[in-house]
Amino acid sequence: MNFQIISGLFLVGSIWGITNPYLERGVTNEKQDLVGFKSFLKTITNFKFIIPFGINQSGSILYYYLLGQAPLSIASAFVNCVNTSVTIITESILKKQKIGLQTIIGILFIILGTILICL
Numbered sequence: 001m002n003f004q005i006i007s008g009l010f011l012v013g014s015i016w017g018i019t020n021p022y023l024e025r026g027v028t029n030e031k032q033d034l035v036g037f038k039s040f041l042k043t044i045t046n047f048k049f050i051i052p053f054g055i056n057q058s059g060s061i062l063y064y065y066l067l068g069q070a071p072l073s074i075a076s077a078f079v080n081c082v083n084t085s086v087t088i089i090t091e092s093i094l095k096k097q098k099i100g101l102q103t104i105i106g107i108l109f110i111i112l113g114t115i116l117i118c119l
Contacts, residue, residue: 001070006078008066013079015059017086021094022052074118081114 026049043049067075085107092099 001074005066005070008062009070009075009078010082012059012063012066013082014086015062016056016079016083018090019052019056019059020083020087021091023049023056025094026050026052077114077117081110084110 026046027043063075063079088103088107089099091097092103
């Protein structure tokens, strides 16, 4: 894999990791009707959901393009590593919480494990 593919996979993981907390914030937890159509309409017309969703889906398009260039086992592990790490960091920033030592150690283990898989 060359640097362009690796940086593209890193970009995909970052896009997904950043948009995940915003998608969660954009969804309302109101009681749904039986069919779910009203809640569906409310969700797709909510700009706090639809903008991060569109950005997230652009990352998905890039991911599927890059899957043709990189081995699936490595690309999937790498993107999920970056996604998980960036999601944790983004959520802590949005919630204005400090990242604990155990969380930092967990992120480092995720990164170390991914490096070992990719070698």
